[in-house]
Amino acid sequence: MPLQNIISEKAKIGKNVQIGSFCIIDDDVEIGDNTIIKNYVELRKATIIGENCYIDSRVSSSGNCVIGNNVTIRYDSIIARGIKIGDNSYICPKVMTNNLNTDHQQIGGAQIGKNVFIGTGCVIQHGITIGDNTILGSMSFINKDIPSDETWFGNPAKFQKSNSKKTK
Ligand SMILES: CC(C)(COP(=O)(O)OP(=O)(O)OC[C@H]1O[C@@H](n2cnc3c(N)ncnc32)[C@H](O)[C@@H]1OP(=O)(O)O)[C@@H](O)C(=O)NCCC(=O)NCCS
Numbered sequence: 001m002p003l004q005n006i007i008s009e010k011a012k013i014g015k016n017v018q019i020g021s022f023c024i025i026d027d028d029v030e031i032g033d034n035t036i037i038k039n040y041v042e043l044r045k046a047t048i049i050g051e052n053c054y055i056d057s058r059v060s061s062s063g064n065c066v067i068g069n070n071v072t073i074r075y076d077s078i079i080a081r082g083i084k085i086g087d088n089s090y091i092c093p094k095v096m097t098n099n100l101n102t103d104h105q106q107i108g109g110a111q112i113g114k115n116v117f118i119g120t121g122c123v124i125q126h127g128i129t130i131g132d133n134t135i136l137g138s139m140s141f142i143n144k145d146i147p148s149d150e151t152w153f154g155n156p157a158k159f160q161k162s163n164s165k166k167t168k
Pocket of ligand 1: 074092093118119120135136137138139140151152153154
């Protein structure tokens with residue numbers, strides 16, 4: 001039995017959505033059918049999540065962002081305001097995405113394509129675009145646009161190889 005969730009009456013929760021305990025779901029949040037939300041998840045205003053997603057414990061979203069269908073976001077990851085995440089993408093634990101620049105201006109989170117794999121502990125800078133079928137190695141600092149079908153890693157991340165034979 002879920003305990004102590006705070007779910008806005010203005011949130012739209014799809015069919016067969018499972019929500020754990022101690023979650024906060026703000027106004028205008030949308031969660032698609034068959035999505036699983038684990039524990040201690042905070043989804044701020046106008047976070048849109050598609051169908052068949054898995055949002056692990058302690059994920060936070062700053063709001064005004066769009067997460068596609070079949071997306072996994074593992075525990076402790078932070079989804080910045082304005083982020084877009086394409087279908088079938090996999091966000092590993094402790095990924096940090098940024099919105100503000102150092103002048104505190106809201107640039108908006110990254111635009112992340114479909115079927116993207118973001119390794120554990122990556123930091124994704126504001127305003128960048130990450131192409132489809134990309135792999136970002138663990139602990140990478142992503143501060144420039146990443147083309148589709150490539151693996152990048154390091155701090156700052158650099159091109160490593162093409163993924164064209166591995167992509168769906
Ligand atoms: C990026 C990645 C996919 C590359 O895998 P790969 O192609 O098999 O690469 P290899 O393991 O053969 O490593 C090749 C070289 O890159 C280095 N390297 C690999 N990943 C790296 C990373 N994330 N950061 C820095 N260097 C890395 C290796 O040390 C190796 O260097 P060397 O040639 O000097 O020995 C993989 O290392 C990775 O980071 N996967 C993400 C894992 C993850 O976050 N899993 C979460 C599960 S919940």
